[in-house]
Amino acid sequence: MSSRTRYLIPLFVFLIMAGFLLKGLFMDPKFIPSVLIDKPAPEFDLPLLDKPDQTLAKADLKGKVWMLNVWASWCVACRAEHQVLNKLARMNVVDIYGLNYKDKRGDALNWLRNLGNPYVATIVDSSGRTGIDFGVYGVPESFIIDAEGVIRYKHTGPVNYEDIQAKILPVLNELKGATK
Amino acid sequence: MKILKTLVFLGMLLATGMAGATALSSYTFDSKEEEQAFRDFTAELRCLVCQNQSLAESDADLADDLRREVYTMWRQGRPQEEIIDFLVSRYGDFVLYDPPLKPSTYILWFGPFLLFVAGVVVLMRTLKRKNEDREVELTEEDKQRLSELLQDANENQDSKI
Secondary structure, rough: OOHHHOOHHHHHHHHHHHHHHHHHOOOOOOOOOOOOOOOOOOOOOOEOOOOOOEEHHHHHOOOOOOOEEOOOOOHHHHHHHHHHHHHHOOOOEEEEEEEEEEHHHHHHHHHHHHOOOOOOEEEEEEOHHHHHHHOOOOEEEEEEEOOOOEEEEEEEOOOOOHHHHHHHHHHHHHHHHOOO | OOOHHHHHHHHHHHHHHHHHHHHHHOOOOOOOOHHHHHHHHHEEEEEEOOOOOOOOOOOOHHHHHHHHHHHHHHHHOOOOHHHHHHHHHHHHHHHEEOOOOOHHHHHHHHHHHHHHHHHHHHHHHHHHHHHHHOOOOOOOOHHHHHHHHHHHHHHHHHHHO
16 A cells, blocks of 8 residues: 555545435434334224224234224324325325324314314324333324235324325335235 | 533432432332332333423323323233333334334344444554654754754754753
8 A cells, every 4th residue: 555545545535424414414313213014013992082992903804905004182292283184095005093092082182173173083092002002202193004904014203195196105006905 | 600500400310310200209119128129110211292201200191191091000010021012013113212222223232342443453553653653764964954853952952041
């Protein structure tokens, strides 16, 4: 190694570090890869929001691809996401089920009345225990669960139109292709 | 000024201590030792909401829920490994401040040692080169100049005294 190239080593080391640090600027520190992908969705049997005397269990949804959206009326980002979910529901590509997370029943019902209801049904997790089983750490979160009850996709944070096109629709298409 | 700084520091120290106390104060333990053991255990678990706080100290809603789960299992006498498995199976290794040794964490565990070894190699080479540099033969001309300079310096010192 000539002495001239030797002096370039620190420059290269710096450039490599700067490259990683630059990438770090555009990464979301709140994003934690889920360990639940390709694992069976946790069992649940929870009361419905509009009919508290009835419950919905994971077993009731076996055999179809469905989406679970964890939301709460106190969650600001959920408000932004809600219109996107309304649109997704109108596209008729997947049944969306709501998991009302640590919310007040009246507030949740008001929310759906005022902002529209994209959910086939909403189940109530007032203690947050089912949320823990799903590894929820910040609402809103969305899961796509296949016909076998296995989690195939998880989205942390509000879903936007781009996410639907780039992530959710491809996952759904893949799952539909698999069931045919 | 120094006293003021010390007071402010002590106040902050006291506040952090109280924050820790409030997070766990609603739980009852059989003994001080058990409470300390629980505190030590939850201090090794990371809160997912405020990521720089442990489960022992975080006031986040989720941390509160997870603390309750951990406390319930703890009081049932379940082994710590089982409680850790419970959290890791839901939230991943991210909840652990002490990450396990496996291929995806090799760089985390061994990276610092690699850097250390690289540093030692660079240091040894630099020192060796410095040593070699020192063994330079002086020419007659250099020696002449050196003795002149030394003499000058000595004379200067003498005149100062």
